[in-house]
Amino acid sequence: MTRRKFLGTTLAGGATLVAGGSNMIFAAKSSAATEPGTNSVFRLGGDVPVSRLGFGAMRITGEGIWGWPADRGNALKVLRRAVELGVDLIDTADAYGPETSELLIAEALHPYPKDLVIATKGGLTRPGPGQWVPNGRPEYLTQCVEKSLKRLQLERIDLYQLHRIDPKVPMEESLGALKKMQEAGKIRHVGLSEVSPEEIDRARKVLPIVSVQNQYNIGNRRWEKTLTYCEKERLGFMPWSPIGGNRGLKDNALEAAAKDYHASVVQLALAWLLHRSPVMLPIPGTSSVTHLEENMAAAKLKLTAEDWKRVDAIAS
Numbered sequence: 001m002t003r004r005k006f007l008g009t010t011l012a013g014g015a016t017l018v019a020g021g022s023n024m025i026f027a028a029k030s031s032a033a034t035e036p037g038t039n040s041v042f043r044l045g046g047d048v049p050v051s052r053l054g055f056g057a058m059r060i061t062g063e064g065i066w067g068w069p070a071d072r073g074n075a076l077k078v079l080r081r082a083v084e085l086g087v088d089l090i091d092t093a094d095a096y097g098p099e100t101s102e103l104l105i106a107e108a109l110h111p112y113p114k115d116l117v118i119a120t121k122g123g124l125t126r127p128g129p130g131q132w133v134p135n136g137r138p139e140y141l142t143q144c145v146e147k148s149l150k151r152l153q154l155e156r157i158d159l160y161q162l163h164r165i166d167p168k169v170p171m172e173e174s175l176g177a178l179k180k181m182q183e184a185g186k187i188r189h190v191g192l193s194e195v196s197p198e199e200i201d202r203a204r205k206v207l208p209i210v211s212v213q214n215q216y217n218i219g220n221r222r223w224e225k226t227l228t229y230c231e232k233e234r235l236g237f238m239p240w241s242p243i244g245g246n247r248g249l250k251d252n253a254l255e256a257a258a259k260d261y262h263a264s265v266v267q268l269a270l271a272w273l274l275h276r277s278p279v280m281l282p283i284p285g286t287s288s289v290t291h292l293e294e295n296m297a298a299a300k301l302k303l304t305a306e307d308w309k310r311v312d313a314i315a316s
């Protein structure tokens with residue numbers, strides 16, 4: 001299977017794929033298209049190509065991101081369908097489950113398609129459901145990388161992200177451990193999560209950073225300065241909660257616009273992210289094949305410049 005195949009799904013979970021009839025134009029092209037508003041390719045670290053619309057594998061675990069999902073077969077189906085739909089960037093973490101997200105990915109997809117990039121993370125521990133506690137001690141992170149390699153059945157992790165900077169450990173020490181793992185060939189590229197431009201600058205004094213994963217969506221643009229930094233430096237920006245997480249996106253103007261474009265709010269929000277920046281790599285998460293198909297079809301939503309002005313105004 002090639003990664004850049006046509007995403008044969010429909011918008012709004014059933015709308016017909018036809019151009020015209022509204023001011024919406026569908027991109028009847030493969031995801032290899034290079035326009036910023038589509039699922040074009042971004043090269044992580046300059047040498048790891050990924051289609052920009054990825055998949056977040058946090059929601060395939062149990063309640064509270066804890067344990068196994070109630071329907072394990074369904075979780076495997078979601079992962080396999082994601083790859084069928086052209087996803088070649090899957091975001092996960094040792095903390096999701098913990099462990100179960102990585103284990104499910106291996107169970108569903110190993111041996112992996114050649115182009116599949118699994119981006120995992122370490123540095124957050126899980127005392128219980130819904131609880132997340134940073135641990136950035138170098139010896140702990142070294143162990144995390146080794147364990148993720150085993151669970152994912154990989155020899156090298158393409159993108160390893162420091163899940164959180166631990167306020168109790170100097171960042172240089174945490175990243176120093178990841179640098180050693182990189183030098184040992186166990187990690188290809190390193191990314192950060194929930195960081196400011198100043199923190200990225202500081203991290204880059206230790207080792208090259210290729211991506212940043214911060215909370216960001218059309219209704220929450222708190223990390224705009226970090227996005228601007230990533231654009232300038234050509235770092236991938238992976239917005240988490242790209243469709244609002246648990247709460248969703250509740251905005252009347254957005255809902256009205258989505259209706260006018262025959263898309264769902266989620267699709268318009270994802271299409272806006274892809275349009276917002278060429279370094280944007282959204283990783284929407286779901287435990288549902290139907291939602292996954294709806295989300296992936298968002299890459300085909302193309303609006304006119306005039307329409308984007310309207311949506312940008314809602315977002316600002």
Ligand SMILES: NC(=O)c1ccc[n+]([C@@H]2O[C@H](COP(=O)([O-])OP(=O)(O)OC[C@H]3O[C@@H](n4cnc5c(N)ncnc54)[C@H](OP(=O)(O)O)[C@@H]3O)[C@@H](O)[C@H]2O)c1
Pocket residue numbers: 055056057058059091092163193194213214239240241242243244245246266283284285286287288290291292294295
């Ligand atoms: N770096 C970090 O600190 C951090 C933190 C949180 C998350 N993440 C990563 O970011 C990814 C995405 O974040 P997220 O899962 O919190 O938020 P999200 O992707 O914005 O939203 C996921 C939520 O939206 C629902 N959903 C998905 N598609 C839908 C659709 N088409 N229609 C209606 N509801 C839909 C999901 O429920 P259903 O399962 O019912 O579809 C789930 O409750 C995670 O999977 C994880 O990989 C990273």
